[in-house]
Each structure stands twice: as C-alpha cells, then as structure tokens.
Amino acid sequence: MSSNSSTAGSLEEANFLKRTRSLHWARLALSVLITGGAIAVVACEAVPLQHYKTTAKWASAGLALWPLNFDLRPTIAALACGGVIAALNVVYAIAALLPFPRSRIKLLNSYASASALSGFITALIGITFTIYRPSASYPSGFTENETLRSWTCKWTVSNETTSTPIDFSRDCHDTRAGFALLCVLLGLEILMGLAAAAGTWFQRDVSRLRDEQVQLEKLELTTKQVYRG
Helix, strand or coil: CHHHHHHHHHHHHHHHHHHHHHHHHHHHHHHHHHHHHHHHHHHHHHHHHHHHHHHHHHHHHCCCCCCCCECCHHHHHHHHHHHHHHHHHHHHHHHHHCCCCCCCHHHHHHHHHHHHHHHHHHHHHHHHHHHHCCCCCCCCCCCCCECHHHHHHHCCCCCCCCCCCCCHHHHHHHHHHHHHHHHHHHHHHHHHHHHHHHHHHHHHHHHHHHHHHHHHHHHHHHHHHHHHC
8 A cells, every 4th residue: 555655656746847847948938938028118118218308309499399298108117017027037037047956846936926927917007007098197288198109100101291200100110019019928927827826736736645645654654553562
C-alpha cells in the first residue's frame, strides 16, 4: 500500500512539475509580449505629444495649430498606463529568469496574479479615460474637447481648399495605434491572469495531495507501531 501511494505521489509530482514548467514559459512569453506592447503604446503616444509641445509654441506667433478646447489628458493617461504595465512585466520577467536556490513557484504565481490584475486595471483605466475623459472642462462656446487623436484625424482628409498640417497624418495613425495597442494589452492581461490562476490551482492541488500523502504515511507508521506493540 505504501509503495502504491508513493508511486502515485511521485507521478502527481512529475505531472505538476511538467505543467508548471509549461506555464512558466507561457507566462514568460506573455510577459514579453505585454512589455513590447506597452513600450509600443508609449512610443506611439510620445511622438505626437512631442510634436504638440513643439508646435504649440507657434501660437504666440499667430500660427496656432491646436484648438482652444484641446485636452491632452488622454495622451498623458496612455503614456502613464503604458509605462506602468511595462514596468510590472519587466519585473516579472526578471524574477522568472533569475536563478534562485529555492523553489519560487508560489512566489511567481502570486506575483503573476498581482501583475495581471494591476495591468488589467491600468489598461482599463487608460481605455476608459481615453473614451470618456471625465471632469473635462469646456471653454466658453464649446460643447466638447478635442484630443490629439480626434483633432489630427480630422485633418487627414484633404480637399482642394484645405491641406493637412505637417505630421498630422502621422500623429493620427500613431494615436490610433496607441489606443488599439492599449486594447490589445487589456486582452493579454486577461490571458496572463488565466495563466496565473492555472498555476495557483495546480499548486493548491499538489499541496493537497502532499498533505494527504503525509497523513497516509503517518497513519501507516502508527499502524506499524501498534502491531509491533
């Protein structure tokens, strides 16, 4: 009986280690993808922001390219969200790749769960803020604000009487790409959360089996002592 239970326990441990190894590489791959996507969000939003800062100074010379009802907060929010998500996943990738003398399966499961939840909330806040722009104040005569994306994209269609200001077409494409990537990051964080939940489930399952194995061994030892007595 002891031999059979020991063999079953060894088989469960082997399956646990195999599944954990697969999850480890899957989560690491997701972390790299999320980091790359977050950096891309920052890059897509940073270039239009720099263009705005450069050209906004021209208003004092009578060359205003930007409206009075301009709202820069969605761009700042996207930059901040991309930076936070990138930092969270860089830390996870470093922790997963660094050698460690002891098993850190539980620690990585916990951090992956926390990172996925934080990244999901961050991406959701960025998307929501970009769409709804809460507490926006409108100058007199305006009913809504313009953002980098909305304003530059209005100028991408040219006709005989109007022409697109320099770099507005690029800024339009970049800000659209930044928003789309933020939506992609939201989905990737969900996948990371599922992978983290699977790791935690496997860990609890094998911990329960280990406890049962210990209890069984104690029972067998007690039974042998009783027979000897």
